[in-house]
Structure formats: C-alpha cells, structure tokens
C-alpha cells in the first residue's frame with residue numbers, strides 16, 4: 001500500500017529545503033473513500049510538471065532543494081493508530097531537520113497529528129485553512145477523531161494560535177450561520193465573499209495578521225468547484241474561485257464533470273483532482 005520501503009535515507013533531509021510527504025489515509029472520511037490514492041496520483045500527474053511558472057516568475061526548483069521522501073507507512077485498520085504513525089513520523093523523521101514538509105493527503109484527519117508534531121518544535125502556530133468546511137466538529141458518529149474534527153481537537157490541545165487562524169471558502173450545509181462550529185478567535189470567509197474579485201487584498205491582510213508566527217497551510221481540495229476536482233470526499237458545488245466560466249457545476253467549467261454525487265470515484269476523477277493538487281502544491285513554492 002505504502003512506499004515507505006522506498007524512503008530516502010533520513011540524513012538526506014538535512015540537505016533539503018522542502019520535502020514532499022505522502023499520507024495515504026482515507027479511513028477518517030464520512031462519505032466517499034479513495035483519498036489513500038491521492039499521493040500516488042499527484043505523483044503520476046506531476047510527471048509532466050514544468051520547472052517555471054511564466055505567470056508568477058517562480059522557478060522553485062532552481063532556488064530550493066526539493067525531494068519527495070515517499071509515503072508514511074500507516075495503519076489503515078485503526079484511525080487512532082494511523083494518527084500515531086503520522087505524528088511520530090513527523091516528530092522523529094521530518095521536523096528534526098530544517099526542511100519544510102509539504103504533505104499530500106489523504107483525508108483531513110491527518111492535519112491533527114501533523115499539528116501535534118509541529119507544536120513540539122514551533123509551539124502554537126497560525127493557520128490558513130482553505131476549505132468548504134470548518135472541520136471543527138466535536139465528534140462524528142460519536143468519535144472524536146475523524147475528518148471533520150481535526151481543528152477542534154487542535155484547539156483543545158493548544159496546537160493553534162486561535163487569533164491567527166483564518167478559514168476561507170466555507171459553503172454548503174457545513175457552515176450554517178449560527179451553528180456551533182465557530183471557534184472564538186477564528187476568522188471565517190465564506191466562498192461567496194471571494195467570488196468575482198481579486199483575493200490579493202485579503203491575502204495581504206492575512207500576511208499582516210500572521211506576522212512572524214509560523215503558519216500551517218491546509219488546502220482541502222473541495223475548496224475548488226467539483227467540476228475541477230471531482231475526486232473529493234464531499235462534493236459541494238461552486239468553489240472559492242468562482243468566475244464566469246464556473247457558473248454551472250459540471251457544464252460551465254473547462255473540465256466536464258460527468259459524475260453523479262454519491263457514485264464511487266473513477267480514475268479520471270482522481271486524475272483531474274490530482275492535477276489541480278499538483279498545481280496548488282507547486283504554486284506554494286513561490287521563490288524565484
């Protein structure tokens with residue numbers, strides 16, 4: 001299942017600025033599974049990656065030492081054990097080095113053990129969280145660890161600086177106004193408040209808010225319209241980046257979504273989603 005036996009020697013990480021880590025986890029999801037295939041699919045789609053972004057001028061592979069160090073070997077029969085496996089991997093294998101990890105999931109449960117490990121090194125961190133959902137539920141079906149609960153667990157354990165957390169892209173039934181999902185201090189931006197305008201002013205505001213505090217960035221692929229990334233767990237129509245080409249789910253976007261909600265993912269769904277993920281990951285490496 002995992003590529004752990006192919007991991008590079010860990011002293012290699014001392015030479016890296018950035019490492020990609022795969023977490024093939026999907027046993028925390030409440031609906032469609034399959035995100036265990038995410039890391040591998042992102043790698044497949046990345047085989048045609050370009051080294052230079054002509055829009056931003058970024059050429060990250062020229063200015064940073066970057067390597068993919070493989071997948072974490074985790075227990076897919078026990079979610080809490082899987083979380084332990086993830087936390088210990090980051091705590092002992094990644095964070096001792098000055099190498100910035102870029103994690104490829106995997107369902108959103110994984111952010112909880114990753115943040116646990118990060119706290120040991122950095123203390124409470126800020127967070128830029130881009131997602132259709134707040135992921136601050138107390139429990140899901142009576143369980144405290146699940147893909148909808150990682151950030152409430154993180155608050156309870158002091159892993160986040162609550163005055164430096166912003167969730168962007170909320171929409172659908174997961175974030176009804178007046179619900180008990182809001183965390184004091186967190187800032188929330190609904191998807192519709194991002195539509196048809198530049199997000200540059202908001203991002204400048206976020207930079208000011210974060211200041212010099214270390215920041216964890218979490219990007220849930222369902223922040224995008226499922227026309228562009230249909231291989232997600234929960235499909236909510238309309239994404240955070242709505243424009244004139246995405247007014248109708250599945251018919252207005254550049255990518256046709258022929259799936260129906262509730263059906264199992266196909267390889268084409270994963271390919272489409274992984275392609276977007278690849279772009280998002282590399283877009284975070286904006287050094288020139």
Ligand SMILES: [Mn+2]
Nearest residue numbers: 132133220222
């Ligand atoms: Mn989500």
